[in-house]
Amino acid sequence: MRGARTPLLPSPGGAPGAAAGAFPGRVPAGLLPWAWAAGLFLVYATVAVRRHQLLRTTGYDLGIFEQAVRAYAHFQAPVVPLRGDGFNLLGDHFHPLLAVLAPLYRLWPSPLCLLLAQSALLALAVVPLARWAARDLGRGAAHAVAAGYGLSWGIASAAAFDFHEVALAVPLLSCGVAALGRRRWRAAVAWTAPLLLIKEDLGLTLAAVGVYVALKGPRRLGLLTAAAGLLGSLVEIEVLLPYFNPGGGYAHGGNLADGHGSLLSTLAHAPLDALRPDIKAMTLVLVFAPSALLALRSPLALITVPTLGWRMMSENGFHWGTAFHYSAVLMPVVTAGLIDSLRGWRGTERGARHIRASLATVLAVTLVMLPSFPLAQLFQRATWRTTPHIEAARAVLAKIPDGATVAASNRLVPQLTSRCQVVVFPTFPVEGRLYEYDRDRLPRPTAEWIVHDEQAPEAWPYTTGHWPYPIEQQLAELAAARTKYGYRLVARRDGVTLLRRAAPGGRGA
Structure with missing residues (x-):
């Protein structure tokens, strides 16, 4: 009996001896998995x-x-x-x-x-x-x-x-x-x-x-x-x-x-x-x-x-x-x-x-x-609610033209990757920068645009034990982009900041 193929769990109305390939009065068994x-x-x-x-x-x-x-x-x-x-x-x-x-x-x-x-x-x-x-x-x-x-x-x-x-x-x-x-x-x-x-x-x-x-x-x-x-x-x-x-x-x-x-x-x-x-x-x-x-x-x-x-x-x-x-x-x-x-x-x-x-x-x-x-x-109610912050982020991202080079916060990156060349901003943690940073030696951004979100919906990778990247360091790198490296403020809404690198000879904000 070990090799028998007769179903022992027939659906109501189906006879115990019904072949496993079809079920009377029901959708054919072949469609059930699909x-x-x-x-x-x-x-x-x-x-x-x-x-x-x-x-x-x-x-x-x-x-x-x-x-x-x-x-x-x-x-x-x-x-x-x-x-x-x-x-x-x-x-x-x-x-x-x-x-x-x-x-x-x-x-x-x-x-x-x-x-x-x-x-x-x-x-x-x-x-x-x-x-x-x-x-x-x-x-x-x-x-x-x-x-x-x-x-x-x-x-x-x-x-x-x-x-x-x-x-x-x-x-x-x-x-x-x-x-x-x-x-x-x-x-x-x-x-x-x-x-x-x-x-x-x-x-x-x-x-x-x-x-x-x-x-x-x-x-x-x-x-x-x-x-x-x-x-x-x-x-x-x-x-x-x-x-x-x-x-x-x-x-x-x-x-x-x-x-x-x-x-x-x-x-x-x-x-x-x-x-x-x-x-x-x-x-x-x-x-x-x-x-x-x-x-x-x-x-x-x-x-x-x-x-x-x-x-x-x-x-x-x-x-x-x-x-x-x-x-x-x-x-x-x-x-x-x-x-x-x-x-x-x-x-x-x-x-x-x-x-x-x-x-x-x-x-x-x-x-x-x-x-x-x-x-x-x-x-969950939150799944079906679009917050003002999300709407603000979308409005800011819409200002970035297709084909641009962008450094973006981790949660904003996949909103741009289909139409821009994107890297992570702040720079994703590397050896020597995991637990502390030097305000005087912040990295020079190379992208034309920077977009940063202070209110990431989830903390990873910024605050877990593996990838601590404190908000203070993020903001320091954002400020350095403006004060040291010539980026100007284009837009800021609900914690989402958009910067653009000034043209040669131009002035940062």
Whole structure:
């Protein structure tokens, strides 16, 4: 009975023996996953677009990725001024597959193009998972699985924070793990092989897929896949990233610095280091919470190990928690583990009760966690209110002509990147300027225009432990632009200041 395909969770009016491919009196089962994808896309897109309209998107990271895709759209290398003069973004993370978005951006050059593309990619990942659940567990289970994935905190956090390259990996991983669950080994490898072109650490995830294939399916295919994943990540980290990085080396190597003096000591401390501080243990639990921890019963859960491993061993505190996009690639794997763990209960009434109870728990956990994560913004009054400050910022930004060079506050950068050449102002913190500054040695601005917002809707990156950039220093650099470097005041409204560099021979205000 383990291989039976009869759904045990029929919808009302559907006979228990109905084929999984059609449901009498209902929308054909083949449309169910796509209906979920369409609904989730609308949810994600609404949150993402509204955040951008409220000036909550950032130069770090939406502006950075827009500059890269904009370069690809004009058949140029992804040089990103926001990361530094002549900085090729392939020297930061290795993600050449971003170029697939270039045709869309060429048709619609806007940050909204990237935000909507990300929303679509995250939503499409539900299709193979819901299809697999409908085939093996029934229509009701497919709805529960789709809700568990689509409303999971890992996907919500990614959908509501700018744009990131890992959005490309989420549907590929979803298709890949669904293929693994259905023992379609070659298809699984084909779907996950492009991970090598999305981010350098995802080669390790491809290697984990290969190990799973070697254990459960064709050993030779699995071992070749594992070797390709490991070798791919190694080449990218040791050769390609240093080649493209203007400073040489791997830009993020410091995140995995040896904290115990030797490799042996580091390995010995690794189990405890992966759980300290407490936020790491909490995140490990929360990663599997959308499956009510049932995914841990499936060997598919092992595919999460590479991503969780580098995150928990990182020295960057942002990697330890639940914010931002870092958990998005884990959610398809966790959802697949949930489906896989429940398949063994098919075939008996007792098993059917267990499946129903498990999925009810999944839905309960999803609903309990929903208010604590970004999709809850849809129900907050502030999300639908355009403040006078936002209107003032838009009016000031409208004074900047297309094609200008602009130094802008982090939250204003993505409002300009589609039509101007933009860098961050004040200068993004660099070594030696993280915790203090010298009023007499402030950097000389080089952009034609400067636009600064004293009232950023969110503090990052100015006041967190990682990127302290106090408002006093921002204002000092703004004042120096006028008094020392010849910029004149063009407009000032509600804390948003616009300066323009005086023409040669002109006078600063």
